[in-house]
Every structure is written in structure tokens, then in C-alpha cells.
Amino acid sequence: MDFSFTEEQKKFRLEVSNFLEDEIEKGYWKPACDAWIQGFDPEFTKRVAHKGWIGLTWPKEYGGHERSHIDRLILTEEMLRYGAPAACHWFGDRQVGGAILSFGSDDLKKEFLPRIVKGEAYFGLGMSEPGAGSDLASLQTRAVEDGDYYVINGQKTWASCASFAQYFDVYVRTDSDAPKHRGISEFIIDAQSPGLSRIPMIDITGTEAWNDVFFDDVRVHKRYLVGEKNRGFHQVLHQLDYERSGMERLMGNYALFDSLIQFAKDNRLSQEPVIRNKLAQLQIEFEVGRLLIYRVALVMEEGRAPNWESAMSKAYSTEFEKHLANVAMEILGSYGQLTSNSKLVPLRGMALHSYLGSKGYSLQAGTTEILKNILAVRGLGLPSS
Amino acid sequence: MKLTLTEEQEMLRKTARDFLADKCSKEFIKQMEESETGYPRELWQEMAELGWIGLAFPGKYGGGDMSFLDLAVLLEEMGRACLPGPFFSTVILGGLSILDVGSNEQKQEYLPEIIRGEKIFTLALTEPGYDNYDASSVTVAAARNNNNYIINGTKLFVPDAHIADYLLCVAKTKPGNGMTIFLTDAKNPGIKYTVLKTIAGDKLCEVIFGQMPVPEASILGQLNQGWDVVQKIVQRAAVGKCCEMVGNIQRVLEMTVDYAKERKQFDRPIGSFQAIQHYCADMATDVDGARFSTYRAAWMLSEQLPCTKEIAIAKAWTGKASQRIFALAHQIHGAIGATIEHDLHYYTRRAKAAELAFGDADFYQEVVAREMGL
Numbered sequence: 001m002d003f004s005f006t007e008e009q010k011k012f013r014l015e016v017s018n019f020l021e022d023e024i025e026k027g028y029w030k031p032a033c034d035a036w037i038q039g040f041d042p043e044f045t046k047r048v049a050h051k052g053w054i055g056l057t058w059p060k061e062y063g064g065h066e067r068s069h070i071d072r073l074i075l076t077e078e079m080l081r082y083g084a085p086a087a088c089h090w091f092g093d094r095q096v097g098g099a100i101l102s103f104g105s106d107d108l109k110k111e112f113l114p115r116i117v118k119g120e121a122y123f124g125l126g127m128s129e130p131g132a133g134s135d136l137a138s139l140q141t142r143a144v145e146d147g148d149y150y151v152i153n154g155q156k157t158w159a160s161c162a163s164f165a166q167y168f169d170v171y172v173r174t175d176s177d178a179p180k181h182r183g184i185s186e187f188i189i190d191a192q193s194p195g196l197s198r199i200p201m202i203d204i205t206g207t208e209a210w211n212d213v214f215f216d217d218v219r220v221h222k223r224y225l226v227g228e229k230n231r232g233f234h235q236v237l238h239q240l241d242y243e244r245s246g247m248e249r250l251m252g253n254y255a256l257f258d259s260l261i262q263f264a265k266d267n268r269l270s271q272e273p274v275i276r277n278k279l280a281q282l283q284i285e286f287e288v289g290r291l292l293i294y295r296v297a298l299v300m301e302e303g304r305a306p307n308w309e310s311a312m313s314k315a316y317s318t319e320f321e322k323h324l325a326n327v328a329m330e331i332l333g334s335y336g337q338l339t340s341n342s343k344l345v346p347l348r349g350m351a352l353h354s355y356l357g358s359k360g361y362s363l364q365a366g367t368t369e370i371l372k373n374i375l376a377v378r379g380l381g382l383p384s385s
Numbered sequence: 386m387k388l389t390l391t392e393e394q395e396m397l398r399k400t401a402r403d404f405l406a407d408k409c410s411k412e413f414i415k416q417m418e419e420s421e422t423g424y425p426r427e428l429w430q431e432m433a434e435l436g437w438i439g440l441a442f443p444g445k446y447g448g449g450d451m452s453f454l455d456l457a458v459l460l461e462e463m464g465r466a467c468l469p470g471p472f473f474s475t476v477i478l479g480g481l482s483i484l485d486v487g488s489n490e491q492k493q494e495y496l497p498e499i500i501r502g503e504k505i506f507t508l509a510l511t512e513p514g515y516d517n518y519d520a521s522s523v524t525v526a527a528a529r530n531n532n533n534y535i536i537n538g539t540k541l542f543v544p545d546a547h548i549a550d551y552l553l554c555v556a557k558t559k560p561g562n563g564m565t566i567f568l569t570d571a572k573n574p575g576i577k578y579t580v581l582k583t584i585a586g587d588k589l590c591e592v593i594f595g596q597m598p599v600p601e602a603s604i605l606g607q608l609n610q611g612w613d614v615v616q617k618i619v620q621r622a623a624v625g626k627c628c629e630m631v632g633n634i635q636r637v638l639e640m641t642v643d644y645a646k647e648r649k650q651f652d653r654p655i656g657s658f659q660a661i662q663h664y665c666a667d668m669a670t671d672v673d674g675a676r677f678s679t680y681r682a683a684w685m686l687s688e689q690l691p692c693t694k695e696i697a698i699a700k701a702w703t704g705k706a707s708q709r710i711f712a713l714a715h716q717i718h719g720a721i722g723a724t725i726e727h728d729l730h731y732y733t734r735r736a737k738a739a740e741l742a743f744g745d746a747d748f749y750q751e752v753v754a755r756e757m758g759l
Contacts, residue, residue, distance in 0.1 A: 001454065002387040003681045004688075070386055261757065270759035277747075280754035284698050291677035292670075298388055312670050369663070376662030380642045380669060383657040 005074070012071055016078040019051065024082065031083030033253040033354045036076075038207055039085025040164050042119075048086065049119030054093045058101060062113035069300040073293070077247045083255035087161050092116040092123040094246060096169045099186070099239045103227030112167075112188065124165030124191070126156035126213055127236065134370050137181040137233055141215060142173040150174070150187065150225070152218040158364070162198055162211030165191050169239075170215075171232050184232035188224045195219070205356045243365045244310040245296045250289040250317035252361060253324060253354040257282065259347045260328050269331060278327045282320075289317045308379030311371040318362040325354040388677065394458045401459055404435065405466035411728050417469040418586025422548050424470030433502025438476055442484060446496035453481075453621075457628045457683035464629030464739070465636045467731045469587065471505045471545040477625045478544070479506025482553060482618050483568070486606035491568065495551070504550040507571075508622075509540040509592050510615060517542075518619055518744050520562040520612050525594060527556035527565060532601050534558070534567065536575075536594040546571065546590035547578045553605060554594070555615055564611035568603045585738035620693065623700040623743040624686055627679040630703050630739045634672050634710050637732045641665065641714045648719070655717070664713045671706035678702050697752035704746035707736045 005013070023029065029041060048054060056072045058064025079086050097116045100108050115121040132139040141154025152172055159168070168189045175183030189196065195218040203209035227235050261279060264270040270279065292313040299306045328351035329336040340349025362368045376382045390398065408428055417423050432438055441456040442448025456476075463472060480499045483491055483506075498504040511517040512524060525538030536556050546552060549571040558565040569576075575597030581589050606614050642665055645656030655661050682699040685692035711733050715722045722729040740746070 001390065001680050001684050003684050005386060261759070265759065270754075276754040276759050277750055279759060280750045280757065283753050283757055284701050284750070287695075287698050288674040288678055288702050291681065292673060294386060295388055295673070295677065298386065312666070312673065315666070316670050316674075369659070372663040372666035373659065375666040375669060376656075380665050382642065382645060382662050382665060383654050385657050385659050385662065 005070075009070060009074055013074045013078060016053070016075055017082070020078060020082040020084055023047075023084070029085050030348075031255040032085070033083060033255050033350050034207075034357055035083045035085045035087070035255075036080060036090050036248050036252065037087050037160055038209065039083075039087045040161075041085035042088055044085050045088035045119040045122075048089065049117065054089050054119055055097060055113065055117040056093075058097065058113060058117070062101070062109050063117035064113070069297040070294075073247060073297040077251065080247055080251035080254050081258075088122045088164065089116065089119055090248075091125060091161055091165075091169075092121055095239050095242045096123040096125075096167075096188075098242050099169065099235060100188075100226060102238065103186070103231075103235050105223065107223055108188065108226065122161065122164055122166045124159050124162040124168045124211075124213075126159055126168045126170030126189075128158045129155060130157055134367055136171075136236065137184065139171060139173060139184065141170070142176065143185065143187065143220070145174075145222075146219070148222050149219045150222065152187070152189070152215040152220060154215050156213040156215075157201075157210070159198075159211045159213050160209065160364070162213055163200060163208060167191055168196075168213065169226075171236050174232075175230050178230060181233040183230055184236070185229050186226040186232040186235050187220050188226060189215075189218065189220050193218045193220065203357065203360065205353050207353075207357075209357075209360070238305055240366060241305050241307050241310050244314035244371070245293075245300065245306050247290075247293055249314045249361070250286065250293060250320055253321050253350070253358065256328055256347065256350040256354050257286070257324055259350060260324075260331065263347060264331060275331055278331070282324055282327055285320050285323065289313065289320050292316055308375045311366065311374040312379070314366065315362070315368045315371040315375070318358070318368065321354070321361050322358045325351065325358045329355050388680070390458065394455060397455060398458050398462060400435070401437075401462035402465070405462060405468060409466045409468050411467075411731060414467050414469055414731055421580070423545065423586075423588040424548070429470065430502050432472065433500065438472070438480075438502055439500030441476070442480065442496055442500055446492065447500040448496070452687045454680075454683050454687040457624070457680065457687075460625055460628035461632035461635075464632030464735075467633070467735050471507065471548060473622075473625060473629075474507035474545040474549070475499060475505050477622055478508035478618065479551065479553060481621060482508070482566075482614070483605065485617065486566075486614050487568075491605065495568075505545060505548055506551045506553065507543060507545045507549045508618060509543045509546065509552045509554045510619070511540065511542050513539060513541050518748060520564060520615075523555055523557050523564060525554070525556045527554075527558050527567060527599070529558075530598070533598040534565075534601065536567065536569070536597045536599060538594055540592040540594070542581070542589045543592045544590075545588050546592045547580050547588060552576075552592070553618075554599075555611060558611075559609045562612050563609035564615060565608050566605040566611040566614060567599045568605045569597070569599050573597055583738060585734045587735075587738055619743050620696050621686060623749070624679065624682045624696055626739045626742050627675070627699045627703045628683060630707055630736060631672070631676050631679050633732050633736050633739070634668075634675060634703075634707055637710060637714050637729070637736075638665070638668050638672050640729065640732075641668065641717050645717055661717055664717055668710050668713050671710050675699075675703040675706045694753060694756035697749035697756065700744055701746040701749035701753065704740040704749075707740055711736060 055064040056067045143150040143152045174185040195216040197214045198211040200208040201210040269275045296306045296310045335346045338345040436449045439448035444450045516522045527534040527536045552569045552571045554567045577593040579591040678699040682696045721727045
């Protein structure tokens, strides 16, 4: 065992944090909770791309940098620590690019990967539907072949980053007669396609967090089929393993953690035994979560797809985020209820935002219940229920 | 960064697991709990011959020149097997402390004997009262008298003191935090022992020093400077206990999952029920958190990096995680797990003892708070 970072890794972490501090100093953006998924900032994404920090682990052939998964984890850890607005490139970088790399044709790789790397292609996801959440295989949006095209009809929901996505990675039914998980295919669909429309959904923080995405005779060329026809369910499980793998599951509201500790120190609250204990307990939980996530990166580094390992770390981490938000609200007392635009609001309203927003963390990308099923069945070998 | 064992460590683990599976049956543990000494001499000798006692000591004393991280692997296996006896006292509390701060003469005198399995050591630190890892709680005093010190007072929860050949006794030698560690002859008639009846059936003793003289030459480390050393000993012991607990709870997770696969109700294995699956998933998460935080602390100790915070995180997490794990393990095992017919209780009882030893979760939570600058 070796828990150290190499000199190069330490240097890289410093380089990333210097870059981000410089950005904050120049007033380009303010650290915010959930900025990785809600912070829409094309210019920031361009600057990150210019540093060569998108597609870090991908092959050079497609514009990637062939760096390690530990490097990527260091990069994202720093992005999250500073609450940087990375939403434009996050999904493409984290999972859609990887899905194209794993399953896509060479044409698809050449078309999309270099553009993701340059920070020029933003992706949203089309997985859930009104009737297909945890039971994703029962999705009903369908694609019917018509010459060189597929014609897509149906509705996707809970699509993050959808309002600014240029493309959607969408899973649709291509064989209605097959068992439900054997008739699904994956497509990359241009968000500007005729017949595609979006309606924003406002979450309980008041943020436009998701969109409903409607497909009304949307035509997509066959070359945008990712991987094999009807193998989409296998591919989406693989992609979800990656979606769950990262630090964002632990550090989505890290900006709040840092500010809360500082607030407690500044106001001498941290000398109160009850508050000390709460903050120390959060620190313990945070560091354990970090180790669980580093394990996931090491699994990837071995060339394996993480499975129950990322289910474990994601289920754990979203509980931490909720705990953090709860503690923040407890410590702030009556001030915690003030909204970000109110007189007297502490911590720029991050506690309230996080308290409300964190209710969704343990739902997206696999509910905690589904993740524990995965861990029990795939990780521990318990019989399927 | 790497979270897997080396080939050598895997071999050590396998050897230890096979040996302990053979030698340390639950029937044997029961006998040892009921016996007066708590360990058999023959097994102790075998462990010495396997090189376990000397594993982490330098070759020049007869040791194996391996690291604390290697020792952590062995401790994990001992925890997994619920091994009784004075290994922890002799090696972690006694031998490694002498290696740290002993004079050359002391090291040459004591370490080879320890490594050959000839002498048992332990640490007499904690006392009656409830604040046991704070310097202010030490009241046992050693008063100077010519070339001797006279030790007086009561130490409590001293492991294996009744069978020890030597005690590392922490005594106050100066007002304030002037502590000194004395390497005292445990067989001196000036010391009275009572073995306490404990949850784990391990041998924690009350040790009463009545006007016991010790020569100045028996001071381990520096006069009045002992508390820093004590803190180091306690920290290492806390990590050692975490290693034992990781072995313990890993085994309990496996036992529980196996039971959930076999036990049928409503015509199906109870492990196919989601409630049971989620309990098991929670247990696995707690075990892995304990494993990684513990091994990180052990690795840092091995590398001699400052790790007060990491040790505190490991012991605090592992203690609380262990409570949660045993609540679920017993729930899943059902009534049979609440009987002495089933093996689960051996683990339940030892986990609690380890949780309490060398600082519990509350104690280390406060350490974390200080390290955070709160």
C-alpha cells in the first residue's frame, strides 16, 4: 500500500489550484456549490481546455493526454474544492466521451472526442423518463429505422445541463419485442435537431436544474448509433459506473464545508463542544469518503470498469453531502433560512441551497437504494431479489 | 498511490491465516478466556519461531527487518482470528517503544529476549478515572530516593500485567506534565495484580505499586520527558487496535453475508430480501472505510510521516463503524447470533474491547477538531 502522491501529481495539483485561485482573483467567477453541474460558463471551459485538462485520460489520437485516472481525480478534486463552473464540459469529459471511446465507431470518436477536448461540445443525458427512473430498462422513447435514419419519438426527463447542451446522449427502444433490457440502443443526438424541444424544470432551490426533453419525429442518422444496436442497456450500466465514480459525489457542496469551518472559527462557535464535534465528525466522514473514491480511481487505473466500488462510494458520499448541509443549517440557526438575496444572509446562502439541493444527490445517477442493491448483489454475491 | 498489498504481504497474510485457522479455534479461545494466564507458552514459542514477534524489529536484534505496515497485515489476521495472548502488549506496547527511545544497552538487553519469545512486556499507563489518555490523569508518582525512584499508586486496565516480565510504567516525576517511563521488573513483590473480568475475556489488570523502588537506570527515554513518548505509544497502539478491528469486522461481514445466503425464510435466502441486502451493503461500506483509513494511518506511521489527524480519523471511524456493523450483524444472524453456540459473540466482545482501548471515537473526534484548528 502506498497512500502518497508522486512529485508530478503534487505539482499537478498545485498547478490546478494556482490556476483556479488566479481565476477567482481575477473575478471571473465565485466559488459555488453544485457549480460542476449548474455552473454554465463556456469561457471557463475554453480556458480549461486550453490547459489541456479535458479528456485527460483519453488516447492522444483523439486529442486526449493519456494521463492517469489519479491525475484526473486530482484535477476534479481541485475543481470541486474551488466550486468552479465546469458544467459545460463535465458530462462529455466524465462519461459521454468515455462511452464513445468504449463503444463508438471510429467515425464517432473522430467527430466528437477532439471537440470535447477543445471545450466545444457540451453534452446532456437522456436516460430517465417519466415512467422509467430506477427501472431504466422500462424506458419507452423509441427509435424506428427509416432508410439511413432512425426516427425518434418520446420524452426524456431529469436531463441535467440540458438547457445549454449541444448534444444529448440518449437511450431509446429499438426493439419492442425483445426482453426490455435487450431492445435499447444509444444515440448521440444534436440538440438543434428539428422536433427536439426542451422545457426547463425548476428544482426546490429555485434553480433550473433539469429539463424535460421531447422528441417529436426527430431524425438521427445511423452513424450516430453508439455501439451495437440493442446493446444500449449494457452500455448505460457501464456508463453509470463511471458517472458514479468521481469526487463530485463527495465534494459537490465542498465550498460550503470550507466556508462553514471558517465561519465557525471566526465566530468562536468552534469552541462550543457540540459544534466542534459536529464539524470534526464531518471531517472524519469526508476523509473516509475520499479514500473510497480514490479506490475507485485505482480500479479504473487497473483498466477495470468500477462497479460496486463506485456504487459504494456514491451512496456513501451523497449521504455525506446531506449530512454536511444539515450540520450547516443547524450551526447557522435562524440565519440558515435566509435566501441568497436576503439581507443578513450568511455564507452567500450556500447552506440553504445545499440543504435543499442535496435532497436530489442521492437520487441522480442511481438512487442510494439501487446502489446498495448493486453493492449487495455484485459486490457481496447476495442473490438477486 | 496503491491500495493493494505487496506479494510479500500477501504471503505473510496467507501464512498467518493458515496458521491461525489451525491453532486458534473458537474452542481454544474459550479455554484461554477461562484460563488464568490467557495464553499457552507453546503457541507463543511457535509464533516467535515463525518470526512474528520480531517481524518489525531490526535484524541486529534478531528481528525480521520488516515495516510497521507489514506488522499491520499480521495484526489484521490476529484480529480476524480473535487471537488471545500478549502479542499486542509485548510487541506494540513494549518492544516497539523500547526500540523508539531505549538506550543501546536497553535495546541490546531486552529486544533479543522479546523477539525470541522469552519475555512478556506491557504498558502500565491508564489509571482509575475517565480521562485516561490525558497527562493530567496520571497520578501514579515516582519519588526520587538516592539512586532509586519509589513508585506508588494504582494503574488500571493494564493488559497482561499478571504474566508480564516487565512493565513500562508511566509515572509522574515532576509537577505539571513531568512524566517518566520506567522499565520495571513486573515480578517485584512491591506490585499487586488483580485480573479484571472483562467483556472480551482478555486479561486487563489492576496493578498496585506499593512503595516499589526502581533504579534510575531503568528509565526509558528521558527523565520528565516521557509524555511525548507516551503519546507516540498510544497513537501506534490505536492504529494497531484498528488493524485488529479491521480483521475482526471483515470476518464478521463475511460470516454475515454467508449466513444471509444460506438461511432461508419464506422459501428464499434472507439475503435476497432488499432490507438484508442494504444492511450488508452498509456493513461493507463501513468495513472498507475502516480498512482504508486504518491502512493509511499504518502506512504513514511506517513512513514516519506526521499523522496525528489520520490516526484519529482511523480510530474514530473504526470505533463507530464497528458499533454499526455489530448491530447489523446481530440483526441479520437473528437469535442464534445472540447465543454462545454461535461464534459471532467472540467478535462482538473483542470489537468492543478494541474500540475502548487507546482512545475511543469521542476522544479522537476531539483530536480531529484540534487538528482542524477548531
